[in-house]
Amino acid sequence: MSEYDAVIVGAGILGLATAYHIKRENPNDRILVIDKLNAAGQANTAKSACAFRCLFSSRTNYLLANSSIEFYRHVQKNLKVDLKLNFIGYLWLLCEREYEELNPVLKDVAQRGFSYKEYDKQELAEKLPIRTNLEEDEEAKIMGLENIYKGIFIPKAGIVDADCLVRFYEEEFLKMGGEIHYGVEAEKLMVEAREPLGIPGEPYFWQESRIAGVNTNKGMVKAKKTILAAGVWITKFLDELGIECYIKPKKRQIFPIEAKTPELERLLFVKSFSKEGCMPFTILPKFRILIRPFPTEHTFWIGYADDFPRAYKLEENPQPEKNFYEYGIYQILVKYFPQFKDRRPTAPWAGQYAINTLDGQPVIFEEN
Amino acid sequence: MSEYDAVIVGAGILGLATAYHIKRENPNDRILVIDKLNAAGQANTAKSACAFRCLFSSRTNYLLANSSIEFYRHVQKNLKVDLKLNFIGYLWLLCEREYEELNPVLKDVAQRGFSYKEYDKQELAEKLPIRTNLEEDEEAKIMGLENIYKGIFIPKAGIVDADCLVRFYEEEFLKMGGEIHYGVEAEKLMVEAREPLGIPGEPYFWQESRIAGVNTNKGMVKAKKTILAAGVWITKFLDELGIECYIKPKKRQIFPIEAKTPELERLLFVKSFSKEGCMPFTILPKFRILIRPFPTEHTFWIGYADDFPRAYKLEENPQPEKNFYEYGIYQILVKYFPQFKDRRPTAPWAGQYAINTLDGQPVIFEEN
Numbered sequence: 001m002s003e004y005d006a007v008i009v010g011a012g013i014l015g016l017a018t019a020y021h022i023k024r025e026n027p028n029d030r031i032l033v034i035d036k037l038n039a040a041g042q043a044n045t046a047k048s049a050c051a052f053r054c055l056f057s058s059r060t061n062y063l064l065a066n067s068s069i070e071f072y073r074h075v076q077k078n079l080k081v082d083l084k085l086n087f088i089g090y091l092w093l094l095c096e097r098e099y100e101e102l103n104p105v106l107k108d109v110a111q112r113g114f115s116y117k118e119y120d121k122q123e124l125a126e127k128l129p130i131r132t133n134l135e136e137d138e139e140a141k142i143m144g145l146e147n148i149y150k151g152i153f154i155p156k157a158g159i160v161d162a163d164c165l166v167r168f169y170e171e172e173f174l175k176m177g178g179e180i181h182y183g184v185e186a187e188k189l190m191v192e193a194r195e196p197l198g199i200p201g202e203p204y205f206w207q208e209s210r211i212a213g214v215n216t217n218k219g220m221v222k223a224k225k226t227i228l229a230a231g232v233w234i235t236k237f238l239d240e241l242g243i244e245c246y247i248k249p250k251k252r253q254i255f256p257i258e259a260k261t262p263e264l265e266r267l268l269f270v271k272s273f274s275k276e277g278c279m280p281f282t283i284l285p286k287f288r289i290l291i292r293p294f295p296t297e298h299t300f301w302i303g304y305a306d307d308f309p310r311a312y313k314l315e316e317n318p319q320p321e322k323n324f325y326e327y328g329i330y331q332i333l334v335k336y337f338p339q340f341k342d343r344r345p346t347a348p349w350a351g352q353y354a355i356n357t358l359d360g361q362p363v364i365f366e367e368n
Numbered sequence: 369m370s371e372y373d374a375v376i377v378g379a380g381i382l383g384l385a386t387a388y389h390i391k392r393e394n395p396n397d398r399i400l401v402i403d404k405l406n407a408a409g410q411a412n413t414a415k416s417a418c419a420f421r422c423l424f425s426s427r428t429n430y431l432l433a434n435s436s437i438e439f440y441r442h443v444q445k446n447l448k449v450d451l452k453l454n455f456i457g458y459l460w461l462l463c464e465r466e467y468e469e470l471n472p473v474l475k476d477v478a479q480r481g482f483s484y485k486e487y488d489k490q491e492l493a494e495k496l497p498i499r500t501n502l503e504e505d506e507e508a509k510i511m512g513l514e515n516i517y518k519g520i521f522i523p524k525a526g527i528v529d530a531d532c533l534v535r536f537y538e539e540e541f542l543k544m545g546g547e548i549h550y551g552v553e554a555e556k557l558m559v560e561a562r563e564p565l566g567i568p569g570e571p572y573f574w575q576e577s578r579i580a581g582v583n584t585n586k587g588m589v590k591a592k593k594t595i596l597a598a599g600v601w602i603t604k605f606l607d608e609l610g611i612e613c614y615i616k617p618k619k620r621q622i623f624p625i626e627a628k629t630p631e632l633e634r635l636l637f638v639k640s641f642s643k644e645g646c647m648p649f650t651i652l653p654k655f656r657i658l659i660r661p662f663p664t665e666h667t668f669w670i671g672y673a674d675d676f677p678r679a680y681k682l683e684e685n686p687q688p689e690k691n692f693y694e695y696g697i698y699q700i701l702v703k704y705f706p707q708f709k710d711r712r713p714t715a716p717w718a719g720q721y722a723i724n725t726l727d728g729q730p731v732i733f734e735e736n
Binding site for chain 1: 513559573609672692696
C-alpha cells in the first residue's frame with residue numbers, strides 16, 4: 001500500500017477543482033481522487049442549478065466565489081475551453097423588509113469594489129415584466145406573499161455548464177499526472193496513532209492521532225492529507241470520528257418550463273439587464289424560489305430548496321414531487337409572473353444541497 | 369382526540385422536572401408526559417453519573433444549575449424527601465494551561481457570588497493523596513499526561529440519587545393531576561398549517577405552520593406546546609422538520625471500582641474537603657476522566673465520555689467496553705492515583721450524553 005500526498009473523496013465539481021488546484025501548485029505530489037460513481041460530476045453536481053455569483057455576505061465566501069469567477073473567465077477566454085459561461089447576472093427581488101436587511105451587506109461589499117445596480121418597483125415592472133404589487137390579491141394575502149420593493153442586480157454572476165467545468169478540471173488534472181479511481185466507495189476515514197504502541201483497539205483518546213487516509217470498498221488508501229469533497233455525505237464520515245461539521249442536506253427540486261408562449265419568450269430574452277440579452281438568474285422574495293433561464297434550450301428552470309417543515313434527509317437519489325411544484329412553487333410563481341399560468345414542467349429532477357446550519361451559506365461558514 | 373396544553377416527550381429527569389414545574393405554575397393546564405419505556409428515568413437518566421455542580425462558564429447554565437441545586441436542597445430539607453443529596457463538592461484538577469484558561473471564568477463567576485477554593489499541588493498531594501508530578505515517568509510522557517498545577521474545589525456541588533429525584537417529580541406531578549403515559553413511543557412531530565386549505569400534502573413552505581403535537585405508536589397527541597425532553601434522540605425528531613439543534617450523542621462508560629484496600633478506603637473517605645468526610649467528585653486534567661465517589665457503597669465510579677476519534681453514534685442500548693477501561697481510562701487513572709493499581713471494575717455500564725457542539729456544554733448553549 002503506497003501513500004499518497006493527498007486523497008480527495010468525491011469527484012464532483014468541488015473535489016475535482018480542489019484536486020486540480022492542489023496538483024497545479026504541487027506538481028510532484030501524488031494526488032488521488034476517488035468516487036463511488038463511474039464518472040465525474042454524476043451525483044449532486046449533475047443536479048445543481050449551475051449558476052454562479054459573487055455576492056455573499058461573508059468575506060470568505062465572497063473571496064472564494066469571486067476568484068472562482070475570475071478563473072472561469074480565464075479558462076473560457078484565455079485557455080479557449082468553452083464552459084458555456086454566460087454573464088446574465090443575478091437579480092434578487094426583495095420585499096421591503098428584505099431590502100432593509102440586505103442594505104448594510106451591500107454597502108459593505110460595495111466597499112470591497114463589488115458593483116451592483118438597484119432598481120425600484122416601477123423599473124422592474126417595465127423591464128421584466130413582473131407584478132410587483134399583490135395588495136389587491138386575496139389569494140396572495142392568504143399565502144403571505146409580499147410586494148416587491150426593490151431589485152438588486154449583480155452583473156458578476158450568471159450561468160455555466162457544470163459538466164463542461166467538471167470535464168475541464170478532470171482532463172487537466174489527469175494531464176498533470178493526477179489519478180482518479182472511479183467506482184471506489186469511501187467507507188470510513190482511517191485514524192492512526194502518531195506513535196502506535198501495538199495495543200488492542202488503538203488509537204485511544206489519550207494518544208495523539210491523525211487521519212491517515214480512507215478505507216474503501218476496494219481496500220485502504222493511505223495519504224498525508226485526506227480531503228472530504230463529498231457534499232451532503234461528509235457528515236457521515238465525520239460523525240464516525242466525533243467531529244461536527246454543521247452540514248445538513250437540503251433537497252432541491254428543479255422544474256423546467258419551456259418558453260413556448262410569446263409572453264414567456266419575451267421574458268426569457270429580456271434585453272435590458274445585460275448584453276447577453278437574457279433574463280438574469282432571478283430570486284423571488286421571501287421564499288426564494290429561483291428562476292434559472294436556459295436561453296439555448298428556450299427553457300426556464302424553476303427551483304426551490306427545502307425549508308421548514310421539510311426534513312433534513314440524506315437521500316441517495318432524491319426524486320422530484322409533482323405536488324411540490326403544483327401546490328408549492330407554482331402558486332407563488334404565477335403571482336409575480338402571470339406568464340407562467342397553466343404552464344406545466346417537463347422532466348423535473350431533484351438533487352441535494354449541503355448547507356451549513358450556522359449561517360445558512362452553501363459554501364463555507366465563518367465563526368465570529 | 370382531545371388537546372393537551374403541553375405534551376412532553378421523555379420521562380427522564382429533564383422531562384419530569386419540566387412537567388412538574390409547568391404543572392405547578394399552571395395547575396389547571398392539562399399536561400401529558402409520554403415515554404417509550406414502561407417507567408420513569410429508565411433510559412440515560414438511569415445511566416448518568418448523578419452528580420451536580422453550579423460551575424458553568426455560561427450564565428444561563430450557571431443560573432439553571434444553581435436554581436436546581438437550591439430546589440434539591442429545599443426538597444430534601446423542607447419537604448423531607450430523601451434525595452440522597454450529598455454536598456461532597458467538585459474538584460477540578462488542572463494542568464497549568466487549563467488553569468490559565470479557567471481563571472478568567474472563575475473570576476467572572478466569583479463576581480456573581482460563586483464561591484470556590486484554590487489548592488496548589490503541595491496541598492493536593494497532602495490532602496488526597498495524589499501524584500501531581502509525572503515528570504520522571506516515561507510512560508506518562510508518551511501518553512501526553514501533564515503535571516497537576518492547581519485544584520479548584522467547588523463546595524456547591526455533589527452527588528444525588530437520580531432515581532429518588534425522578535420519583536419525586538413523578539409523584540408530585542401525578543398528585544397535581546398531571547398525566548403520564550408509559551409505553552408510548554413518539555414517532556414524529558405533527559406539523560399543521562395555521563390556516564389549513566385542504567390541499568394535498570400541506571403544509572407547504574409558504575403556509576404559516578406550527579408543531580401541533582406528536583404522532584405516537586398509540587395514536588396522535590395534539591397539544592398547544594410540544595416539549596422535547598428526549599436527550600440524545602431529540603435530533604431525530606427535529607431533523608424530520610429541517611430544524612437544527614446542534615445536539616450530538618456521546619457515549620459515556622462508567623466503571624465501578626470497590627474501595628477494598630486501605631489505600632482506596634482512605635482516598636474515598638478523605639476528610640479535608642467537606643464536612644461530608646468524602647472525596648469530592650474529581651476531574652482529572654486534560655482528558656477529564658471523572659471519579660465519582662459512592663461512599664454508601666464503598667465504591668468509586670470511574671467515567672469518561674467519548675472524544676475524538678470515537679463516533680457520534682445514537683445507540684439504543686450502549687454497552688461498556690472492557691478495553692476502553694483497561695487501555696484507556698486505567699492507564700491515566702493509575703498515573704495520578706497509584707491506589708487504583710491492579711484494581712478491576714465490577715459491573716460497568718454505559719449511557720449516552722447529549723452535548724451541544726457549539727460550546728460543548730451538556731445543558732444549554734448560548735449564542736453570542
